[in-house]
Amino acid sequence: xxxxxxxxxxxxxxxxxxxxxxxxxxxxxxxxxxxxxxxxxxxxxxxxxxxxxxxxxxxxxxxxxxxxxxxxxxxxxxxxxxxxxxxxxxxxxxxxxxxxxxxxxxxxxxxxxxxxxxxxxxxxxxxxxxxxxxxxxxxxxxxxxxxxxxxxxxxxxxxxxxxxxxxxxxxxxxxxxxxxxxxxxxxxxxxxxxxxxxxxxxxxxxxxxxxxxxxxxxxxxxxxxxxxxxxxxxxxxxxxxxxxxxxxxxxxxxxxxxxxxxxxxxxxxxxxxxxxxxxxxxxxxxxxxxxxxxxxxxxxxxxxxxxxxxxxxxxxxxxxxxxxxxxxxxxxxxxxxxxxxxxxxxxxxxxxxxxxxxxxxxxxxxxxxxxxxxxxxxxxxxxxxxxxxxxxxxxxxxxxxxxxxxxxxxxxxxxxxxxxxxxxxxxxxxxxxxxxxxxxxxxxxxxxxxxxxxxxxxxxxxxxxxxxxxxxxxxxxxxxxxxxxxxxxxxxxxxxxxxxxxxxxxxxxxxxxxxxxxxxxxxxxxxxxxxxxxxxxxxxxxxxxxxxxxxxxxxxxxxxxxxxxxxxxxxxxxxxxxxxxxxxxxxxxxxxxxxxxxxxxxxxxxxxxxxxxxxxxxxxxxxxxxxxxxxxxxxxxxxxxxxxxxxxxxxxxxxxxxxxxxxxxxxxxxxxxxxxxxxxxxxxxxxxxxxxxxxxxxxxxxxxxx
Numbered sequence: 001x002x003x004x005x006x007x008x009x010x011x012x013x014x015x016x017x018x019x020x021x022x023x024x025x026x027x028x029x030x031x032x033x034x035x036x037x038x039x040x041x042x043x044x045x046x047x048x049x050x051x052x053x054x055x056x057x058x059x060x061x062x063x064x065x066x067x068x069x070x071x072x073x074x075x076x077x078x079x080x081x082x083x084x085x086x087x088x089x090x091x092x093x094x095x096x097x098x099x100x101x102x103x104x105x106x107x108x109x110x111x112x113x114x115x116x117x118x119x120x121x122x123x124x125x126x127x128x129x130x131x132x133x134x135x136x137x138x139x140x141x142x143x144x145x146x147x148x149x150x151x152x153x154x155x156x157x158x159x160x161x162x163x164x165x166x167x168x169x170x171x172x173x174x175x176x177x178x179x180x181x182x183x184x185x186x187x188x189x190x191x192x193x194x195x196x197x198x199x200x201x202x203x204x205x206x207x208x209x210x211x212x213x214x215x216x217x218x219x220x221x222x223x224x225x226x227x228x229x230x231x232x233x234x235x236x237x238x239x240x241x242x243x244x245x246x247x248x249x250x251x252x253x254x255x256x257x258x259x260x261x262x263x264x265x266x267x268x269x270x271x272x273x274x275x276x277x278x279x280x281x282x283x284x285x286x287x288x289x290x291x292x293x294x295x296x297x298x299x300x301x302x303x304x305x306x307x308x309x310x311x312x313x314x315x316x317x318x319x320x321x322x323x324x325x326x327x328x329x330x331x332x333x334x335x336x337x338x339x340x341x342x343x344x345x346x347x348x349x350x351x352x353x354x355x356x357x358x359x360x361x362x363x364x365x366x367x368x369x370x371x372x373x374x375x376x377x378x379x380x381x382x383x384x385x386x387x388x389x390x391x392x393x394x395x396x397x398x399x400x401x402x403x404x405x406x407x408x409x410x411x412x413x414x415x416x417x418x419x420x421x422x423x424x425x426x427x428x429x430x431x432x433x434x435x436x437x438x439x440x441x442x443x444x445x446x447x448x449x450x451x452x453x454x455x456x457x458x459x460x461x462x463x464x465x466x467x468x469x470x471x472x473x474x475x476x477x478x479x480x481x482x483x484x485x486x487x488x489x490x491x492x493x494x495x496x497x498x499x500x501x502x503x504x505x506x507x508x509x510x511x512x513x514x515x516x517x518x519x520x521x522x523x524x525x526x527x528x529x530x531x532x533x534x535x536x537x538x539x540x541x542x543x544x545x546x547x548x549x550x551x552x553x554x555x556x557x558x559x560x561x562x563x564x565x566x567x568x569x570x571x572x573x574x575x576x577x578x579x580x581x582x583x584x585x586x587x588x589x590x591x592x593x594x595x596x597x598x599x600x601x602x603x604x605x606x607x608x609x610x611x612x613x614x615x616x617x618x619x620x621x622x623x624x625x626x627x628x629x630x631x632x633x634x635x636x637x638x639x640x641x642x643x644x645x646x647x648x649x650x651x652x653x654x655x656x657x658x659x660x661x662x663x664x665x666x667x668x669x670x671x672x673x674x675x676x677x678x679x680x681x682x683x684x685x686x687x688x689x690x691x692x693x694x695x696x697x698x699x700x701x702x703x704x705x706x
Contacts, residue, residue, distance in 0.1 A: 029149070029152070030129070030133065030136065030149045030150070030152045030153035030156065031133045031135060031136070031153070033129060033132050033133060033153060033156060033157055033160075034132060035160055035161070036160070036161050036162075036165040036169065039132065039169060040072055043069075043072045043172070044064065044069070044268045044269050045064075045069045045070050045071050045072075045268055045269045046062050046063065046064040046065070046066070046067060046068050046069045046070075046185075046268055047060050047061065047062055047063065047068075047069070047070055047268070047269075048060065048061055048063050048261075048265035048266075048267065048268060048269060048270035048271070048272070049265070049270070049271045049272070050257055050260065050261045050264060050265060050272050050274060051271065051272065051273045051274065052273075052274060052276045052277055052278045052281070053273070053274065053275050053276060053277055053314070053472065054277075054278070055273065056278050057254065058254065058256045058257045058260075058261075058274065058276060058278060058281065059254065059255055059256055059257045059258055059260070059261040060261070060265075061258070061261045061262060061265050063265060063266070063267060063268045063270070064268040067175075067179055067181045068178070068179035068180045068181060068185045068189065069181045069182050069184075069185055070182060070184035070185045070188065071184060071269070072172055072182075072184075073168075073171065073172055073182065073183050073184045073195050074168065075164050075167060075168040075171070077194075077195060077196050078168075078171060078183055078195040078196060078198075079195060079196055079197065079198045079199070079203065081198065081199065081200050081203045082171070082183070082195065082198055082202075082203040082206065082207075083167060083171070084203075085200070085203040085204060085206075085207050085227065086124075086167075086170070086171070086203075086207050086210075087124070087167070088227070089207045089208075089210075089227050090124055090127075090207070090210065091123045091124040091125075094123065094124050094125075094163065094167070095163060097123060097125075098155060098158050099123060099125040099126070099151070099154030099155045099156075099157060099158040100123060100125075100126070100151045100154055100155065101121060101123050104121040104123075105121045107121070108121040122150070123154060124166060124167065124170050125154040125157050125158055125166050126150045126151065126153070126154040127170060127174075128154075128157060128166050128169050128170050128173065129150060129153035129154050129156075129157050130150060130153075131169070131170070131173040131174070132157075132169075132173075133153065136149055136150050136153060171183040171195075172184070174210060175213055176190070176206065176209050176210070176213055177189070177190060177209055177213050177244075178213070183195045183206075186206060186209075187202070187206075190202075190205075190206070190243045190244075191243065200228075201235065201236060201239055202239075204224040204227050204228055204236065205220060205221075205224050205236070205239060205240055205243060207224075207227060208220050208221075208223040208224040208227060211223070216244070217237070217240040217241040217243075217244050218237070218240075220240045220244070221233060221236045221237040221239075221240040221241075224236045224240065254278075256278065256281050256282065256285065257274075257276065257281060257318055257319075257320075258320070259318070259319075259320025259321060259332040259333075259334065259335075260274070260276075260318045260320065260332075260334075260470070262330075262332070263332065263335065264470070264471070272471060273471070273472040273473075274315075274318075274470055274471055274472060275309075275312075275314035275315050275316065275469050275470055275471070275472060275474075276315060276316060276317060276318060276470075277316045277317070280307050280316040280317045280573070281316075281317045281318070281319070283317070283568075283569055283572045283573070284305040284307055284317035284319045284569050285305070285317075285319045285322055287305070287564075287565045287568040287569050287572070288303045288304070288305050288319055288322050288543070288565050289322045289324065290568070291303065291545070291561075291564050291565045291568075292322065292324050292325070292545075293324065295545075295556065295560075295561070296325070297324070297325025298554060299553055299554045299555055299556055300530070300545050300546060300547060300553045300554075300556050300561060301324070301325045301326045301327060301547050301548070302321055302326050302328065302331075302333055302545070302546055302547055302548045303319075303321065303322065303333060303543065303544060303545045303546070303562070303565065304319055304320050304321060304332075304333030304334040304336075304449050304543070304544045305317060305319040305334070305449075305541070305542070305543050305544075305565060305569065306318060306319075306334050306449050306450055306452075306453045306541070306542045307453075307539060307540070307541050307542075307569060307573070308453045308454070308457055308468055308539065308540040308541075308542075309538070309539060310457055310460055310461060310535065310536075310537070310538055310539060310540055311538070312469065312476070313454075313457070313466055313467070313468050313469050313476070314468070314469050315450075315453075315468050315469065315470045316539075317569075318334055318470065319334065320332035320333050320334040320335065321333045321548070326548065327547075327548075327549055328548035328549050331548045333449065333544055333546075333548060334448070334449045334450060334544075335448050335449070335450055336448060336449075336548065337428045337446040337447065337448055338446060338447065338448070338524065338528070338529045338544065338546065339443060339444065339445070339446055339447075339524035339525060339528065339529050340443035340444075340445055340446065340447045340452075340522060340524070340529075340531070341442070341443040341521075341522030341523045341524040341529060341530075341531055342400045342402075342405075342442065342443055342520065342521065342522035342523065343443060343447075343452060343520055343521075343522035343531045343533055344421065344426075344440070344441070344443045344445070344447075344522075345397060345400065345405050345441065345442075345443075345520070346397065346456075346459065346491045346495060346520055347417075347420065347421060347424060347455065347483070347491075348405060348408055348409060348412060348417055348441055349393060349397050349405075349408060349491055349494075350459070350463075350483045350487040350488060350490075350491045351412050351416070351417060351420050351483070351487070352408050352411055352412050353393075353486075353487040353490055353491070353608070354483060354484045354486070354487035355412070356608065356611065357408075357411045357412065358393050358408065358411070359393065359490075359605070359606075359607050359608070359611060359613075360392065360393050360394045360490055360493070360494055360605055360606060360607075361392050361393065361394065361593055361605045361607070361613070361616045362392065362393045362616070363390050363391070363392060363595075363599065363616060363617070363618045363619070364390070364391055364392070364393060364396050364401075364404035364407055364408065365389070365390060365403075365404070365407065365618075365655075366387050366388040366389060366390070366391050366396065366401050366403050366404050367387050367389060367403065367629050367655070368387060368403075368629050368630060368632040387403065388401065388503075390597075390599050390618045391404060391599070391600070392595070392599070392600055392616070393408075393494070394494045394497065394500045394605070395500050395503065395600060397491070397494050397495070397500075398494055398495065398497055398500030398501040398504070399500070399501065399503055399504035399505075400504060400520070400521065400522070401504075402441075402442050405441040405442060406438050406441045406442070408441065409438055409440065409441035410438075413433070414433035414434065414436065414437060414438065414440055415432060415433035415434065416433070417433065417440060417441075418432065418433035418436060418440060418445075419433070420482065420483075421445070423465070423480075423482045424454075424455045424458060424465055424482045424483075425451050425454045425455055425465055425467070426445065426447050426451050426455065427451065428445060428446045428447055428448070428451070429445050443522055443524065444525070449542050449543075449544050450468060450542075452531065452533045452542045453468065453533065453540050453541075453542040454466075454467065454468050456520075456533050456534070456535055456540050456542065457535060457540040458482055458483065458488070459483070459488045459491055459492050459495075459518070459535070460488075460492060460518070460535045460536075460537065460540070460582060461479065461488075462485035462488055462489070462582075462585060463481055463482055463483035463484055463485050463487065463488035464479035464480065464481055464482070465479060465480060465481075465482045466478065466479040466480070484587075485585040485587070486585055486587045486588050486608055489582065489584060489585055489588065490588065490606050492518045492535075492582065493518075493581075493606065495518035495519055495520055495534070496516055496517060496518040496519075496581070498511075498512050505559055509559045509563070510559050510560075510563035510564045510566070510567045511532075511534075511559060511563055511566075511567070513567065513570055513571065513574075513579070514578065515536070515574060515578030515579040515580075516536065516537070516578075516579045516580055516581040517534055517535065517536045517570055517579050518534055518535055518536075519532065519533070519534025519535075519563075519566065520532075520533055520534065521559065521562065521563060523557070523561075524546075526552045527552045527553045527554075527556065528546055528547070528550060528551070528552055528553070529544060529545075529546040530544070530545040530546055530553065530556055530557075530561035530562045531543065531544055531545075531562055532561075532562035532563045532565070532566040533566075534566060534570070536570065536573075536574060536579030536580075537579050537580045537581070537582055538573070538574075538577075538579065539570070539573050539574075539579075541566050541569050541570055541573070543562040543563075543565045543566045543569075544562060545561040545562040545565070584606075587608060587609050588606050588607070588608065588609065589606070589607050589608075589609045589610075589612045590604060590605070590606055590607075590612075591604070591605055591606075591607060591612040591613065591614060592604055592605075592614070593605045593613065593614055593615065593616055594614070594615055594616070595615075595616050595617065596615060596616065596617030596618070597617065597618070599616075599617075599618065624655055624656035624657065625656050625698075626654065626655070626656040626657060626658045626661055626673075626690060626692070626698050626699065627654065627655055627656055627690065627698070627699045628652065628653070628654055628663075628688060628690050628699045628700075628701055629653050629654060629655045630650075630651065630652065630653040631650060631652070631688070631701070631703045632701070632703075633701030633702060633703065634701075634702070634703070635703045635704070636703070636704045636705075636706060637650065637681075637703065637704070637705050637706070638705075638706050639683065639705060639706065645680070646680070648680070649678035649679055649680045650678065650679050650681070651676055651677075651678055651679075652670065652673075652676060652677055652678075652679055652688065653676060654673050654674070654676075654690060658673040658674050658690070659674065660692070660693035661673040661674070661690055661691060661692055661693065661698070662690075662691050663677060663688065663689065663690060663691070664688070664689045664691060665679055665681065665686060665687070665688050665689075666686055666687055673690055681703075681705050682705060683705050683706055684704070684705060685702055685703075685704050686702065686703055686704070686705065687700065687701075687702055688700070688701055688702075688703065
């Protein structure tokens with residue numbers, strides 16, 4: 001009987017022990033941990049990187065704001081002194097233990113019993129386990145159960161991971177300073193170096209940060225000095241203060257293309273290789289920065305530059321802005337829609353020449369004109385508010401005259417011109433031609449700098465347009481013909497003619513280069529935008545200057561705003577080889593011409609084959625529509641009280657064949673229209689009419705006298 005009772009007791013005791021052990025087992029069970037390959041595969045840097053065509057870093061941006069992380073850094077890309085310093089400071093028996101350092105545990109227990117300051121007993125393996133399962137190191141989790149769970153997790157980690165993998169994971173997962181997580185982000189943000197370029201001093205400071213990432217310079221230097229073995233720590237103190245001073249820029253991030261980075265880098269860890277060339281990007285950014293600094297923020301605050309390789313369509317420079325005095329520095333000026341101004345005129349003349357309506361020698365009338373529109377009279381003015389009279393197409397385009405452009409639009413048709421611009425890549429023209437009206441000739445539509453560069457590139461490529469390439473992986477799309485080779489060549493020849501530009505811009509403007517280059521400027525309504533777009537045989541350069549917030553510039557013209565940037569970039573691009581004129585295509589004949597009435601000096605001119613003329617003259621009066629050219633409809637005239645009223649008459653001028661026509665003012669007959677009568681009109685609104693011999697009103701306008 002006693003033997004039975006003893007056996008029963010032992011079995012009961014064994015059951016209790018087993019139950020306790022089982023409960024303890026489950027109580028200290030750690031969460032499952034991923035393997036090394038999974039951890040590395042899941043790692044996502046907070047940054048994304050932009051590279052140029054040769055693999056050089058252009059820019060990087062932060063995409064994930066949860067923590068500051070760079071790419072995972074392999075152990076062989078970390079300086080050995082960092083690894084050795086970390087192991088010596090945090091876990092000197094790391095190579096020997098199996099996840100738990102029992103000697104350190106015993107020392108910690110002894111320190112607690114003796115009520116001394118306990119030393120940490122956590123190994124690198126235990127800390128990595130806590131990084132992988134944050135619940136193991138939650139705030140307040142310093143009891144025996146939590147430590148037991150960490151130990152078991154460390155054993156499990158050591159069973160599946162190598163020592164090198166554990167050390168590599170610790171260096172990548174540890175938090176250092178502020179948002180910096182991982183050795184890559186810490187080395188760059190604190191020292192401006194990569195992990196493989198760190199020295200002993202940097203290693204000591206980084207490891208000293210680990211127990212308290214928020215430590216001040218003094219405390220950090222003292223801990224680093226202890227790790228170094230004591231002695232003179234002046235250098236460490238100075239280095240700590242420098243490291244924790246004002247936020248330093250990442251030395252390996254040139255910041256050359258911030259706007260393109262924002263546009264292309266959308267996911268953490270992205271590495272996008274572009275078509276940009278670092279050298280050309282620097283040239284463009286520096287030229288723009290110099291010009292904006294010279295203008296001053298009170299005149300113009302923003303600008304953008306795009307440079308394109310004509311042969312490939314690769315964008316070599318993309319400068320969306322340079323900061324400085326900008327009040328909207330984050331806005332991408334290279335991809336923002338702005339009013340085009342006179343930069344659309346080359347395509348209008350190309351369309352008219354292609355259709356045979358005009359030649360570069362054709363005479364256009366630069367005189368006051370008023371056009372009836374649905375919203376009232378449209379009265380275009382030239383930039384200088386002066387009229388040149390009869391001018392050739394060459395002079396009108398090179399001098400950027402507005403009235404001849406509007407007359408050309410009447411020939412080409414508003415809808416047809418709008419459709420041609422759409423075909424040439426101007427995707428901001430989402431309305432039909434009637435929406436824009438006659439002002440389309442003067443650039444009332446909105447375009448981007450990228451669209452401008454692509455469209456002008458088509459002129460030097462014999463009228464063939466294709467999309468530009470920005471990413472290395474963008475395919476080369478087949479070019480389509482948007483203008484005839486002959487019309488494109490003749491327009492390019494006119495844009496490259498410094499003599500034709502001289503009357504408007506002078507002989508020595510910023511548009512004149514010591515080699516062949518075609519160029520056009522443009523200024524939008526109220527001086528909000530200033531453009532300069534041009535090309536050589538090799539490159540197209542497009543520049544915009546203005547204020548991204550939309551307010552007007554002050555004292556900035558076509559040649560004082562964007563043109564100097566265009567000139568500087570073009571000269572730098574052609575420093576080794578000047579630009580060459582493109583070869584003349586077939587289908588064009590050359591003539592030496594002279595102008596009747598001495599409208600312009602004799603010169604060499606080009607025509608579509610079979611349309612050449614030796615003598616160019618204005619159309620005879622009989623072929624012109626009878627109309628009133630002065631006064632201009634909508635004008636307001638003021639009477640001067642100091643001048644006798646009889647001497648304040650205005651001359652009425654008409655154009656075209658007006659034989660037998662008469663003029664009336666407020667139903668009062670003024671007599672023969674060809675006699676240029678002098679009119680005395682009192683204060684108020686007045687209606688002036690031109691009446692043909694049959695009594696039909698062929699022209700009419702209203703002007704006001706005050």
